[in-house]
Amino acid sequence: MPATDNKTLAPQRWEALRALIRDRGVIRVEDLRRELRVSAATIRRDLDELERRGGIRRVHGGAMSVESRLDEPLFADKRSLAAREKRRIAEVAAAMVAAGDTIYLDGGSTVLELARLLRDRTNLTVVTNSLQAALELSGRGPRLIVIGGELRRLSQTLVGPLTRLVLGELHLDKAFMGTIGFALEEGLTTTDPSEAFTKQLVMRQARQVILLADSSKAGKVSFARAGSWDEVHVVVTDRQVDGAFARELAKKGPRLVRA
């Protein structure tokens, strides 16, 4: 029975919504619908509006007050998008790691995938600036050396001038690098100059530089230059990369491997 009290205007409903969310912390659309005697569509519109004004956060199935903890991590997630490709690329890369090698693992999700594959290798030394890679290898696996530096939150990597200190002391057989974009003319580019600086250092210290980058990075140009093609020896990417692009790239120097 549609009760008589639903003369509530939108601003009043908003008050009620805010109160409920504040009290309970988290609440479902379905509960709000029953409680306030309006349709779910209206609830959603209200929640969208309230979220726009701040104080609450929408989640699937309901909403929560923004101070009810749960701090969203900063790095966005396109992991599932190219997960398959990344995995394949990492597998090819893993096959390039020989016993006794000293290798470097850069940041980025593809390289992280490689770290995962190396978790059971022994007789191997891994040097990295990636907290996530370090975490992946922290339980067991190869000897692990973390280079010092300042944490860049977005990428969870250690970057900046301090990285030169440890890197300067080490010689690397192979460096597996990630990137935001790689393009024919511009080479490797990334968003952060400190990150780019550290990548440059690494590539200088490594006997062989291997870029791991799925096709979505091809042709993309970001802010800071991280390296040019004469420093890269191998590029491992997936089959979806444009054929013409691949041919032109090969002319620049690096060997191209399509996983």
Place this chain on the structure above:
Amino acid sequence: MPATDNKTLAPQRWEALRALIRDRGVIRVEDLRRELRVSAATIRRDLDELERRGGIRRVHGGAMSVESRLDEPLFADKRSLAAREKRRIAEVAAAMVAAGDTIYLDGGSTVLELARLLRDRTNLTVVTNSLQAALELSGRGPRLIVIGGELRRLSQTLVGPLTRLVLGELHLDKAFMGTIGFALEEGLTTTDPSEAFTKQLVMRQARQVILLADSSKAGKVSFARAGSWDEVHVVVTDRQVDGAFARELAKKGPRLVRA
């Protein structure tokens, strides 16, 4: 009307998971499944998500809080008891951190507790060799610098000769140190010489050295010497430490604070 069908939103589940893991340290997927009334698949997905955000660590059969891989003498019964002491000690230590400070966080569960308390501080620079502390502060919080070095698995800290490179470039206002044991004659001792080496370096670079150690460490002597009492300025411990021991210790130089 209690007829509201109580479905839980994903973020609520996450919160519950976090709480359970934090309380019990280690927990099995099977237990979580029963406790939260969802399928094992969902639990696994949730755990993956939480691990991605940090704070917990996925292991075969379940998950564990990231700090529980710590500390070598770990007696199950003693742990929860000491947890409260550790927390208190950490709270006292947190009060000693001033705005604008550059501080060092050593490994160990008590110092990790301090890291947790500093997670929302800004205008603060934290230098650390502890992967777990780094992880704790990786989402947000103070500026974070990780010193380079080789990973020691047991303690999840970076140690060894490489640590001198970054440490040599930095000056620290306050260093918060952990230890395996501290005794009147032998000073600070720990199990691993590389770990001890790095601790020594840190204490040399810090203007003020603050030892955080609950009473169970008092009088204990381990293998490698990590520091002597004339290098330690403050010792924060709990009330259960022996009175006579405390008086003798104070004669050696450090100021004693009982949390």
Place this chain on the structure above:
DNA sequence: CACCGTTTGATCGAATATGATTGAATCTAG
């Protein structure tokens, strides 16, 4: 009363979350 803008409710394809299944990976006992 006709007109018009606003708000709400209803509908439907798309996106998302969850549960079940299965072959592969991992652990453990011997």
Place this chain on the structure above:
DNA sequence: CTAGATTCAATCATATTCGATCAAACGGTG
């Protein structure tokens, strides 16, 4: 080290939930 049991990751099927769209109800105005 192997065999058996457990746990996992991947995949598919199903159930919610979402967002966009449009139609109905409402309220004011000429």
